[in-house]
Amino acid sequence: MTADHTSPVNFNENGLVPAIAQDAESGEVLMLAYVSAEALDRTKETGRAHYYSRSQEALWEKGATSGHTQRIEEIRVDCDRDAILYLVEQTGGACHTGYHSCFFRRIDDETVGEKVFDPETVYDWDRWLRT
């Protein structure tokens, strides 16, 4: 079994590729994160989006803490096979700040996104600050 067989994705020197999550229904781009071969395998197996956290150096299931999971509808690769697109059904909001999308701000700082939950009620920030 070759690497090509198990994964048609060209992972970078750190074993990662960027993955875009897009709301399959509205088309809204929700977030950009990184995926390892293991994260991609877990995503395929479970039908829920998994990523690799570079800061935590760990496999990460989106929504494992918040409940704001992403059900996979389709996975695409780009022409060079070095970027991935997850088409998802997003439960709650994708962004830890409470917005539906992490891209809730224009580059001039004007907020254009929709806030869909209060992060204070979802995340245990004390735990986050301790770790």
Next chain:
Amino acid sequence: MTADHTSPVNFNENGLVPAIAQDAESGEVLMLAYVSAEALDRTKETGRAHYYSRSQEALWEKGATSGHTQRIEEIRVDCDRDAILYLVEQTGGACHTGYHSCFFRRIDDETVGEKVFDPETVYDWDRWLRT
């Protein structure tokens, strides 16, 4: 003038951030490439999408060769300011293979995208192969 003033973007150790180009009208995700501070400045100045080519190690205006430019409608940053979203009006196709989007294939290799031009008539492949 501080770096924060000239750019609210958290560029990585190589001076780049990933940038997603999305069709502003259809919502289709067109491509993922990388942007340097200079590329972002040129994008803002010209209203046309610029990127940084890691393989060519050079600033790159999308469509400079093919004519398939991207007119910027809006630029967004994500919550961590380490990814950018270009909302664009795409002339022709975003992908050098002739598809409207670089994400024209599912990960199981089934083609789902729309081919909108013949790359043989657009690119001088001999020149590409020589460089």
